[in-house]
Amino acid sequence: EVQLVESGGGLVQPGRSLKLSCLASGFTFSNYGMNWIRQAPGKGLEWVASISSSSSYIYYADTVKGRFTISRDNAKNTLYLQMTSLRSEDTALYYCARYMGIRGFDYWGQGVMVTVSS
Amino acid sequence: DIVMTQAPLSVSVTPGESASISCRSSKSLLHSNGITYVYWYLQKPGKSPQLLIYRMSNLASGVPDRFSGSGSETDFTLKISRVEAEDVGIYYCGQLLENPPTFGGGTKLELK
Numbered sequence: 550e551v552q553l554v555e556s557g558g559g560l561v562q563p564g565r566s567l568k569l570s571c572l573a574s575g576f577t578f579s580n581y582g583m584n585w586i587r588q589a590p591g592k593g594l595e596w597v598a599s600i601s602s603s604s605s606y607i608y609y610a611d612t613v614k615g616r617f618t619i620s621r622d623n624a625k626n627t628l629y630l631q632m633t634s635l636r637s638e639d640t641a642l643y644y645c646a647r648y649m650g651i652r653g654f655d656y657w658g659q660g661v662m663v664t665v666s667s
Numbered sequence: 668d669i670v671m672t673q674a675p676l677s678v679s680v681t682p683g684e685s686a687s688i689s690c691r692s693s694k695s696l697l698h699s700n701g702i703t704y705v706y707w708y709l710q711k712p713g714k715s716p717q718l719l720i721y722r723m724s725n726l727a728s729g730v731p732d733r734f735s736g737s738g739s740e741t742d743f744t745l746k747i748s749r750v751e752a753e754d755v756g757i758y759y760c761g762q763l764l765e766n767p768p769t770f771g772g773g774t775k776l777e778l779k
Contacts, residue, residue, distance in 0.1 A: 584768075594708075594716065594759055594770040608766050644715060651722055653706040653763055657715040 551575040553645050553658035560664045561635055571628040571645030571658055579603075579623035582648035585630045587641035588660070595641075598630065599648065613639075635665045669693050669762050673771035680750045681779045688745045688774045690760035695740035696723075704764040707736055707745045710773075711756040719758075720745065752778060 557569040571583070585597040598609045598619040607619055618631040628645050642662050646654040670693040680686045690705065697703045707720035718727040720736035723743060733748045747754055755778060761770040 593773045594761070596768040596770070599766075599768075610767050651702060651704070651763070652725075652727070653718060653721045653761070654708075654716075655718050655721075655727065657717065659715055 551647070551656045553647065553656060555643065555645055555658045555661035558643065558661035558663045560666065562667050563636060563665055565635055566631070566633045567635060567663060568632070569630040569643055569645075569661055569663070571630075573626045573628065573645075573647075576647070578621075578626040582606075583619075583621060583628045584646045584648055584654060585619060585628075585643055586646050586654070586657075587639075587643045589638075589641045592641075597643070600628070632663070635663075637665050639663060640665045668767055669696075669765065669769050671760050671762055671769050671771035673758075673760055673774050675774060676772075677775040677777065679777045679779050680747075682751060683749055685746060685748045686750055686754075686776060687747075688758050688760075688776075690738075690743045690745070690771050692741045692743070692762055696743075696762050696764045697740040698764060703738065703740065704762055705736075705738065705743050706761045706763060707734075708759045708761060708770075709754075709756050710759065711753075714756075716759065747776075750776075750778070 552574045584599040600619045616634045620629045642660040644660045645658045647656040649655040672691045674689045703723040708716040710716040724736045757773040
């Protein structure tokens, strides 16, 4: 069974940093691209960042470019999102999602909440 | 960025009846390879989104065949026949033709 379990969220002050993790199981992690997608409270879905299976290709939303860094450790089956210079508008539930080629985002984690507030 | 616009914002359906949700993209999602890169997701209350339809009309694994997707290059429809209580939630369309991936604002389906 495919499982994606996010962790590392919490309450953080504006301007500070936070690192999210997503532990994958039930599939060969190193074969799949992975993504972070977020959802502000009561709002819709916003794609944040993506990373290819071997980390060769990385993309970011303009809203986080230069502040967030996506990475992965295939030996540990873990996806990361390093978030710096956090702003109140980064407050959201952050999901990691598996990207299965043209099938799209076929599995999502349960999400981890990040709240940016003083 | 490609803008995805959904309608209506909400729909109320009697169990057993059918429902349709529309999605429009700001540019054609038809690739030169013949694939239309539109996707549908359902977010049930308190849950993570789940994939329903990929490449406009293909049912994801485990999704009941009451769900179907159709459309053209820029206009897409998700149809749910014989709506059941478990279908309640927010439906999102999304595109993967080009970066950044974008999503519609969502359509909330409720039961009458």
